[in-house]
Amino acid sequence: MKVSFLYGLRLKMTTIFFSILFSISSSLSLSDTVNILGLFPFSGPYADSGKLTDQGARIALEEVNYTINGKKIKYVTRDSETKAGPAARRAQEAIDTEGVKFIIGPWSSGVALAVTEVAKKNKVMYYFSGGTEDISGKKCHKYAFMWAANAWTAMDADLKIFKKANPNAKKIYLFVVDYAFGWTLQKYVESLAPKYGLEVVGVDRHPLGHREYSTFITKAMSKNPDAVYMINFGLDAISAVRQLNNFGFTPKKPVIMSWSSGFEELIQLDPAARENLIVGSNYYYTIDNPDNKKFVEAYKKKFKGVPPGYAGAAGYGLMKMTLLGMQKSGSTEPQKVITALEEHKGKNFVGDFEIRGRNHQTVRPFFVLQTKKKNDMKNEYDMAEVVDVSSTEQPKNINMCEDIGSF
C-alpha cells in the first residue's frame, strides 16, 4: 500500500515536473520568436519561381533585420511541389513542429485552397497571391488574405486600357485555358466587353499545357478581330504569342496577355515575337515609386543585376503585408494581426492599397504594360513600359464572399 502510494506520488511529481518544463520551454519559444512559413514551389512545374519568391520574402525580412516587435523572426520554407496534397501536409507539419503562425505562398489555386483549409483549422494566418479568386471569394474565411488584384479588376483594367490605346477597336477574339479560373476570367471579359464598346466575336478553349495554336489562330483570323485576348498563362501563353507572330497577326494587330507574370513571361520571348503585346500584370519592376526602387536594387544585388518579376515581387509583397500587420497590431498573434490588417489603407512598393475587411481582398493597382520594339530597348531587360494602372474594385454584388465568418 505504502509502496504504491509512493510510486503514485513519484509518478505525479514527475508528470508535474515535465509539464512545468514543457510549458516553460513553450512559453519561452512563444515569447522569443515568431515563426513564418514560406510555402513555395521548389520542385514541380513552377520550380523556377520558388527560389525567386523565397528571395523576395527574404529581402523583406532583411529590411527589418529578422526582428519584429522585439521578437526574432524564424523564417522556414517548405516545398509545395505545386501539389495540394504535399503542400497541405508540409504546412501542417511546419505548424506542428516549428510552431508556425503565419504562412505566405503564391501560385496554384489548388494548392492555395488546400493550404487555406489547413490555415483555418489551425487558426494560422495565410497570405496568398495567384490565380484564383476563391480566397477572397466563395472560400473566404477570417484567416486568409489575397494579395494579387482581383480577377475582375484585372480584366476590367485590360479592356479599359486596350480600348483607350485603340479607340477604333470593336472586336476581340478569346483564347481561354479550359479550367475553372479560365472560365471565370472569360465570364468577366464577356460581361465587361460591351461596357468598353467591344464585342467578343469568338472563343476557343484549350487544355492546360497546350502548345499548338495554329487551328485556333486561323479560326480567329477568319473573324478579323482587332485583337486576340488571351486568358492563359505561362508556357501556354508564350507558345500562343510565338505562333500568333509566326502567322503575322502581331505586330500588325495587338495581342492581350490578360493575366501575366510580366517579366518572367516576356523574357522568354524574342523581341520580335513580343512586339505589340498588351500585358496585364500584378507587378512590373519599373513601377515608379521609392519603395519599389529600393526593392528592385536589393533584388538586383542578389541576382546579378536581373530585376525582379512577379515571383520575387509576390514573395516580397506577401512578407511585407504580414510584417505590416504585426507592426500595426504590435503583436505576433494571428488574430490581432488579422484585425489590424482589416480595412487598413496604405502605400507600398506597388502603390496605394486597401485591405477589405469583408473579404480580405487587397485592393491594389493592376498594371497594364505595352511591350517595346527592339530598337527602343535600353537594355535586355527593358522589355515593356507601364502604360496605365487601374485599381477599380470588383463590385460588391458579384463578389462571392458572402460571410467571412469569425475567428
Next chain:
Amino acid sequence: MIQNKYSFIALIIFLFVGPFLFPNATITEMLIFGIVAISTNIMLGYTGMLSFGQALFFGTSAYISGLMLLGGFPLFLAIPVATLGSFIISLFVGYFCVKREGLYFICLTFAFNQMFYFIAYVWTEVTGGEDGLVGVERPTYIDSQLTFYIFTAIMFLLAVLALYKIVTSPLGLIFKLIRENASRAEAIGYNVRYYKLISFSIASTFTGLAGSLYVLIHSMVPIDQIHWLKSGDIIFMTLFGGVGSFLGPLIGVVGYIWLSDTFSIIWARWPLIMGVIFAIVVLYFRGGMSELLENLFKKYKAISRKTEHEQDIKNTKLN
C-alpha cells in the same frame, strides 16, 4: 511464421511510437498510404500485375466520401459507400484491363486513370475541378489530430489483418501461382482472368478505403490525388519498400514520405536525390528496403551468434 510474428509486433510498436517520431498529420498520411501500398502489392507483388491506375480508385473514393460528408451523411456510412463505389468501379475497369497482359494492361489502367481524372477536372460543380473538393469537415469525435490518428490506426490495422488473411488463404496461393506461371495455372483449371480480376478488385477496393480516409486529413480532396502521377507514386512507394514481403510496402511509404519531406527542407532539387536512391534500390536491392533491413537483421544475428559462440569457447577454456 515466426518472422511474420516479429513483423506484426514491430507493426504494433510502430503504431504506438509513430506519433512521437513524426508529426501527426504525416504519420496519419503514412498509414493511409500504407493501406494503399500493401493492397497494391496484392496485385503487384503477389499476382504480378503492374497497374498505373490506382489513383483512380483512391481519388474516386475520396470524392465519394467527401461529397457524402458535405451532404450531411455520417462518416460510418460515407466510408463503406465510398469503398463499395471503388469495388464496383474496379469490377468495371478491371473487366476490360485483365483482358490484356503486360504493357497493354499497364496502358489500359493508365488510360482509365486519365479518363477519370479528366471527368474530375471538368466536372467542377461536383468535384471542384482544378481547385479540388474543399470544406469537408471531420466529425467532432475525431476532430483532434490524436483521435483521428487513433481512428486511422484502427482502420489501418483492420485493413492489414484482412489483407493478410487473403494472402495466406488458398486464394493468395492462386495469386502467387498466376504470378509464377499463368499458363500452368490455366492448364490445371484455374480461370486466370477471373482471379486476376479478383486480385485487381481487392487491391482497388482497399485503395478506395484509404481514399475515403484521406479526405479527412486536410478536409479536402486535391485533384492531384486522382492524377496518374499519384499512381506512379504508389508504385514507387511499393517497389521502394519491397514487393517480396507483406509489410514491405509500408516501409516504402514511410521511407518515401519521410525522405521527401526531409530532403525537401535541405535542398530544393530534392527529387534528384530521390531518383538516385530509387535507382540504387532497384539496381542493388531488388527486394526493396524490406530486403535491405532483413539482410541487416540476418547479419546482426549471425554476428551476435558468432560472438556468443566465441564467448562459449572462452568460458569452456577458462573452466
